[in-house]
Amino acid sequence: MELRIEHLNKTYGNGVKAINDCNLTIPRGMFGLLGPNGAGKSSLMRTIATLQEADSGSITLGDIDVLKDKDAVRRILGYLPQEFGVYPKVSAENMLDHVASLKGINQRAERKELVAALLHRVNLYDKRKSNLGTFSGGMKQRFGIAQALLGNPQLIIVDEPTAGLDPTERNRFHNLLSEIGENTIVILSTHIVEDVTNLCNDMAIICLGQVIAKGHPAELVREVNGSIWSKSIHKAELPAHLEAHRVISTQLKGGKTEIHVFSESQPDASFHAVNADLEDVYFTRIGERMELELV
Numbered sequence: 001m002e003l004r005i006e007h008l009n010k011t012y013g014n015g016v017k018a019i020n021d022c023n024l025t026i027p028r029g030m031f032g033l034l035g036p037n038g039a040g041k042s043s044l045m046r047t048i049a050t051l052q053e054a055d056s057g058s059i060t061l062g063d064i065d066v067l068k069d070k071d072a073v074r075r076i077l078g079y080l081p082q083e084f085g086v087y088p089k090v091s092a093e094n095m096l097d098h099v100a101s102l103k104g105i106n107q108r109a110e111r112k113e114l115v116a117a118l119l120h121r122v123n124l125y126d127k128r129k130s131n132l133g134t135f136s137g138g139m140k141q142r143f144g145i146a147q148a149l150l151g152n153p154q155l156i157i158v159d160e161p162t163a164g165l166d167p168t169e170r171n172r173f174h175n176l177l178s179e180i181g182e183n184t185i186v187i188l189s190t191h192i193v194e195d196v197t198n199l200c201n202d203m204a205i206i207c208l209g210q211v212i213a214k215g216h217p218a219e220l221v222r223e224v225n226g227s228i229w230s231k232s233i234h235k236a237e238l239p240a241h242l243e244a245h246r247v248i249s250t251q252l253k254g255g256k257t258e259i260h261v262f263s264e265s266q267p268d269a270s271f272h273a274v275n276a277d278l279e280d281v282y283f284t285r286i287g288e289r290m291e292l293e294l295v
């Protein structure tokens, strides 16, 4: 089964074109959708999750027409939205049981078994009696994944799941997602490049509603490798460097500013070549797209 998005468009009432001729084919496994704030990730995720209409284009999941047969999609979809609210006074176990019955699992004994298995899977079984209002951010996200996994979904969408999690919780969440990604389509929408580096073997970058790069992370990195140069400068020298070079990123390191520059050849002897990573791909591609916007 794969998810196929073709020529998808969405413009909001205020004139913002949030999805601009989007074409993507997403197979089983972890797929990373990277983009800056406002790129259109949530708009795309909500459209795939049947929560909002597109203006034109098509989405198919296996042989399901996602834009038309919403009920069929919802039966095999698990969705963890960006803002995942919980009922604070309800225990994890009771809440999952409730969601399971909403998903049509009518047998009490079956539900009980399923809920226990899911709570074990997300490592919250010991906290099953605790009210959701007492959960930390990471625990809430793991609970969110448990509810998204109910009903054995074929497609799981997680929208910015690790924002605000501490490194341990983030790691734990990553392990959980990659386990799930072994036999399900998992779309991870995020602006955190490292999440995609660590987890995904297929990805796309979107900016201003458009897909501006797609493929395997390693291949995308190979495309820019050899063209990324680094130099440590004083902050005051930055404007001159911005003027003279295509600076794709700046980072403070030990009180000095490290810049990365995109250039086919060594800009001058003061620059040294760096092994490109996905962050360099991200900044190069986003920079190109934004420059186009300014022309």
Ligand SMILES: Nc1ncnc2c1ncn2[C@@H]1O[C@H](COP(=O)(O)OP(=O)(O)OP(=O)(O)O)[C@@H](O)[C@H]1O
Pocket (backbone or CB within 6 Å): 012, 013, 014, 016, 017, 018, 035, 036, 037, 038, 039, 040, 041, 042, 043, 044, 191
């Ligand atoms: N309901 C809406 N009405 C009007 N404009 C909207 C609506 N929802 C989103 N937008 C606009 O559409 C664009 C894409 O927003 P979207 O939330 O899809 O991006 P995003 O990549 O998920 O960003 P973020 O990471 O900040 O959540 C933005 O310019 C946003 O302001």
